[in-house]
Amino acid sequence: MSQTPPPTNNPNILGTLVSLLGILAVFLYFTGWIYRWAYFSFFQLEITTLDLPLESFFIIPFQVFLGSFWAFGKTVLAAVVTVFLIQVTIGLLEPPRRQFVGNLNRLQSRLIRFTQKLHRSGIVRKIRSFADLFPQPLRYEIVIVVWILIVLFWLARWQGITDARQDAINDTSSLPVITLVTPKDQLALGRKPNDLLTNPPLKDFHIIGDSGLLENLRRQETTDTTINPPRVWRLLIERNGWIYLFKTLPPNPAPDERPYVLVIRESDGGDQLLILSPETSKPASK
Structure with missing residues (x-):
């Protein structure tokens, strides 16, 4: 008599990949929409009146992230800032630490000291009380998504206005x-x-x-x-x-x-x- 193989704890790789692609698509579309909104707003046009093709919103983010050496540098800087903001926010949502854990590097130690000072403020206490309404994993996921969207918004808006201004000036315009x-x-x-x-x-x-x-x-x-x-x-x-x-x-x-x-x-x-x-x-x- 054959025995049923024991269940494995290996994650569903395909399901995880589909989820990641779905999240990536949302971020790309959001970035593309904000870029085009900022670009055409410079020319006093409303993006919803142009009926642009959907696929263009997924392609234009590559112009935002990799369009030039300066754009790539801003993308790297934005990624570093995003990670820092996420760590600080998660540190504020956690209970204050009374002592340091061993094997911390200098940056982590400074970050913990900084969050300890913020924990004493009344606003942070109210935010932490509100965050306690959500389960811990969901709480952290919300923080990560919110900060990524905020940084993508400002990155796409800045690049959209920059490109629009460049195209509006005759000497630098690439438009026909x-x-x-x-x-x-x-x-x-x-x-x-x-x-x-x-x-x-x-x-x-x-x-x-x-x-x-x-x-x-x-x-x-x-x-x-x-x-x-x-x-x-x-x-x-x-x-x-x-x-x-x-x-x-x-x-x-x-x-x-x-x-x-x-x-x-x-x-x-x-x-x-x-x-x-x-x-x-x-x-x-x-």
């Missing part, structure tokens, strides 16, 4: 230069290719809002690299039948300066022409 050709009288803004100096009439258009913005842009519709600073129009994104254009910022703009953004509906008849280029055109040689 654009030329949009539309039928006559379709847009209130624009110039005739054979007469760039005349303002087209606006008798058939109406306006709501700041008329000064329209008047300012009517004199700046075309790219001009002969002036200082140069005026260049670039494509921010094209999504769901809408084209988002912006006029680049000059070098060293003010911290709160933002570019003008035009949101143009693509023609249903397909009679618009969109020309993209990595750089502005050069004067024709004679």
